[in-house]
Amino acid sequence: MPVLKLALLALLTLAVQANAGRFDLDTARKIVRVGDPAISPDGTSIAIVVNRTNMAENRSDPELLLVEIASRAQRVLASGRRSIGSPAWSPDGQQLAFLAASDGRAQIFVVPAAGGDPRQVTSSPTAIQTYSWRPDGRAFAYAAIDEQPTRDGEERFNRSFEIQNNSFLQLDAPMPSHLWVVPVEGGAAKRVTSGSWSLPITYAPGAPPPPPAWLPDNRTIVIERRPTSYSGDFDRNTIHFVDVETGALRPLSARARNEAFPTVSPDGRRIAYWYPRGGDSKNSNEIMVAPITGGEGSSATAMLDRHVLVASWMPSGDALLVGAADGTKTGVWIQPLDGAPRRIDFGSLVVAAGFGSLSVTMSRDGRMAFVASDGGRPNELYWRASPAAAPERLTDFNAGIAALDLGRVESIEWDGPDGFRMDGVVTYPPGFTAGRTYPLVLYIHGRPRASSKAGFSPRAHLLAAQGWIVFEPNYRGSDNRGNAFMSAIWNDAGAGPGRDVMSGVEFLKARGFVDETRMAVTGWSYGGYMTTWLAGNYPEAWKAAVAGAAVTDWLHQYDLGDANVRRASAIGGSPYTDPKRLQAAIDQSPITYATKIKAPTLILSNTGDYRVPITQSYRLYRILRDNGVPVQFIGYPLGGHSPTDPVHQRDVDRRWVEWLKKYL
16 A cells, blocks of 8 residues: 555544544443343344433333344334343243333233234232243243231331341341242232242342243252341252142252252253352352252363353253353353363453353354453444354444544453462553553452453443553452462452452553552452552552442451351351451451551442441541541442442442542
8 A cells, every 4th residue: 555545544543533532421321231132042033131321310221122133133122111131032932021120020021022012921019030931831930029928906017027147237027039930821820939948039249040940841940949038048058849839849969058050951851050169168160960860960060160150051951051251251161061161262252241140142053142342342242153153243232432532451461479370451541652651540350259351341441541551450269260269369358369469560560651659449349348458558559549338347247248147158167256267357357457548548338238338438437537548438328239320320430530530
C-alpha cells in the first residue's frame, strides 16, 4: 500500500478513536446484558434473556428472545414482565417455559416456540425457586419456600422465633423449601415433600438452587436435601431420591454433608453430582458419578485439577460437559466417564460463568450455544456447529460499547511466593504510552473462591478510562490454578494472599510504567477484606483505598453472617472451643491491623447485608476516624450483599472514581 494511503489510514484510525468516546459513569448502564442461553433440542434456534437498564424507573427491563441460527433473525417471545429468566425447552421442542414475576413472585410461564402469548402455569403463594420439565412434557416439578404459619387470637401478635445458625438480620423463623408438581396446563399443584428439612435456598450472591432432576420413569426426582432451613447449616446437604407419588425419600449414599447439584444421565442409569476432593471442604470440587441404584460412586474429574462447579451430560450419556475457571479464562472440557478431559478451544473468548452456572448449552445433535465476552466487548450470544467447530457470534447488542476508546486488556503471569505461579489481568488506560508512568489501581476480586478473568469488566474499564492502570490479581484461594493453589488459603486468609498480591505489584513496577507514589487498593467483599488487609499490613504503599462490604473481623463473620458456623472450616473449627483457633481468627482479621492504616479510605456497605454484616464496616470506620485517617462511610439502605439496582450501582461507581481522583 502506498505510504500516503498508510498515513491517511493511520490518521483516520486516530480520528475514529478520538471521536469514539471513553467509558464513563453512564456507559455501564448502556450495556445490554445477555444471558440464560437455551438451545432447542433440534439445534436450530436459541432462547436467550436480554436485559436493558431503565434508569428512569431504576430497574432492568428483560425480554425473552428467540434467535434463529441459520438466519440470525430475532423474535420476542416474552416482554413487559419483571425478572424473566431460566428458559427451558419442552422435551419435544415445541414450547418454552420460563420464570417471571407475577404479583411480585416468580411463577412458571409457557409460550409456544412458534409464537403467541405466554400462559401462566403456576400460582404459588411464594416465589418459585427453580423448576424442570417432566420427561414426558406433561408437567413441571418446582421448588418453593413454605408460607409462614398463620397464628390466631392473641398469638397473631407474637413474632418470636428461635435463633439458630442464621444471619443476625433474620426477622422470623426461616421456612423450608419443598417440592411440588403441577400439570403443564396449570391448575392445582400437588405437594410432594414436606417437613422441617429443606431443598436448597440461595441467598445471593450464591449458586442458584439446582433444578429437580427427573428420572426417565416420570415418577422419581433426584434432589439435594438439607436437614434445616437455617443458612449456617447449608453445608449439610445430601442427595436423595423422591418418589413423586408418595413423597418417600431415599439417600444416594451414607454421607452426611457436601453432596450437591445432582444431574441424571440421559439414559437414567447414572447421577453426576458435586463433592469436594477427598471429602474435605477446603479442597476443590470434583464431579462424582454414581449408579442410579445408589452409592457414592467415583470421581469423573480426578484427572482435571480445577475447581469444577458445572457439569451437564453430553447427549451420548458417556461423557460430561464440565466448566471451571482456568487461568484468566473459563475452561470448558468434555470429560469422558473414564478417561482424560478434552479442553474445548474458545480462543480469546471468555465464556460467561457464575455461581454454579455455565452459559454453555447443547442440542441433541451436539450443537452448542453460549454467551461470552472478551476484553473489548461485553457478553454476546455465540454458537458452534460442534465442539470442534469455530465459534460464530449471533448477536451485536453491544456494538456501541465495543466501538468506544477502550484500554487494552492483558493477561499476565509471574512467579509468586511459596513456589506458586501467579496470574492476573491488567487493563491499560486508553492511549497508554510506553515510557510514561501511570497511577496503579488494584481491583481485587471477592469470594475468594473466584478469579479475575480477561473478559469484559465494566468497572475495570471505568477506572482505566480515568488514566489509571487497573490490576486484577488472582491470589491463593482463587479457583483458577488447581487444588493446591486454592486450598493454600486454609488458615492463612490474609498473609499468604497479601504476599501474592504484592508480588504482582512488584512485577508490574519492574515493567516501568507504574507511578509508585500513586497506588490505590480497592475491592468488594473478600476484595474488601484484601483491601483492608493490605492497607493495614503494607501501609506505606497506598495513597487511597476503597473497601466495599469488607470482611474485617472473622469473629463478626462467624457470629453474625448468613454462613456463620460454616466459616469455621477456614481455621479448622470453632474459634470458641480452641484458644489457638481463636487467636488464628484474630490474627487473620484485618481489623487487628487497622490502626496502622494511613491511606484515605472510602467504606461502602448495604445496611441489610446478611453476607458481610455492616457492623464490620462500622468498626473500621470508627478506628480510622479516631486515628485521624481521612475516611468516608457510605451506607445503602438495601438488603443483600451489594446494590443491584442501577441507580445505586451508578452511585457506587461514582463514589469509587471520585474518591480515587481526589487522592491519586
